[in-house]
Amino acid sequence: MTEFRLGSKARDAGYRLAGFDTIGSTNSEALAAAAAGDPGGIWFAALQQTAGRGRRGREWHSPSGNLAASLMVIPDASPEQIATLGFVAGVALNSGLSSILPGGMVRIGIDGADGADGRSRIALKWPNDVLADGAKLAGILLEAAKTPDGRQAVIVGIGVNVVAAPEGVPYPATSLKALGIERSAEDVFEALSDAWVGAFGLWNDGKGVSAILERWRHSAAGIGAPVAISQDGIVRRGIFETIDSSGRLIIRDDDGARHPITAGDVHFGATASARS
Numbered sequence: 001m002t003e004f005r006l007g008s009k010a011r012d013a014g015y016r017l018a019g020f021d022t023i024g025s026t027n028s029e030a031l032a033a034a035a036a037g038d039p040g041g042i043w044f045a046a047l048q049q050t051a052g053r054g055r056r057g058r059e060w061h062s063p064s065g066n067l068a069a070s071l072m073v074i075p076d077a078s079p080e081q082i083a084t085l086g087f088v089a090g091v092a093l094n095s096g097l098s099s100i101l102p103g104g105m106v107r108i109g110i111d112g113a114d115g116a117d118g119r120s121r122i123a124l125k126w127p128n129d130v131l132a133d134g135a136k137l138a139g140i141l142l143e144a145a146k147t148p149d150g151r152q153a154v155i156v157g158i159g160v161n162v163v164a165a166p167e168g169v170p171y172p173a174t175s176l177k178a179l180g181i182e183r184s185a186e187d188v189f190e191a192l193s194d195a196w197v198g199a200f201g202l203w204n205d206g207k208g209v210s211a212i213l214e215r216w217r218h219s220a221a222g223i224g225a226p227v228a229i230s231q232d233g234i235v236r237r238g239i240f241e242t243i244d245s246s247g248r249l250i251i252r253d254d255d256g257a258r259h260p261i262t263a264g265d266v267h268f269g270a271t272a273s274a275r276s
Helices: 008-012 026-035 085-100 185-203 209-218 269-273
Strands: 016-023 042-049 067-073 122-125 129-132 135-146 152-160 226-231 234-243 249-252 258-261 265-268
Touching: 008 185, 016 026, 026 042, 026 067, 026 135, 026 152, 042 185, 067 185, 085 122, 085 129, 085 135, 085 152, 085 185, 085 209, 152 185, 185 209, 209 234, 226 249, 234 258
Parallel strands: 016 042
Antiparallel strands: 042 067, 067 152, 122 129, 129 135, 135 152, 226 234, 226 265, 234 249, 249 258
């Protein structure tokens, strides 16, 4: 049986938890809770998903031993502010994962995707991924639903490759086990649940968006380096300059023009520099 547990900060903050060995989709469970009138602040965590999904309807591979977790919250914020909850989750994941890395295991990431300080083993990849040594370690998916009383519920879905990573995917993937880190999905979830409390508190129903974005930038992969964004078959290349106050990726092209990007698949380093 699974032994998922909330961290002490999460328990003190009143979060609740439903843990599973196997589930179809933790996001689906959280959506159902919202539709049933749950007041929010509840995590759904599982060791395996059989019907997980990622961004743009893609399948999310989650074999037994990896972490699938979804949090349902009902924030008192505008739709524009709610859209930045993915950055809150990224900051929380970065903090939680970093807290369980063994000491002395920090090095530059591969493919030019190291952190802004040039040393971080864990780095955030726009818009909703976490990298380790330049390969995808975790992903985030936001979904929305209406509660019976008409409020906006948000599902923050998080998947972490703990024991295995998918192969044959567009962006290289890795797992904690492949990095030599022997921690369980339950350990990762406990660290994440506590880290979320701090990040969500900083966000403060959208009032602290700027502070969250600043923390995200500090741990971002590839700022100042070549980047390529694929959007519906069209590739735009330039230098990843920053993310703006709305969370859009800003790239600078060869002519010096700045372009805001709201969605797309991002590649760094040698992949971004290649011309096709």
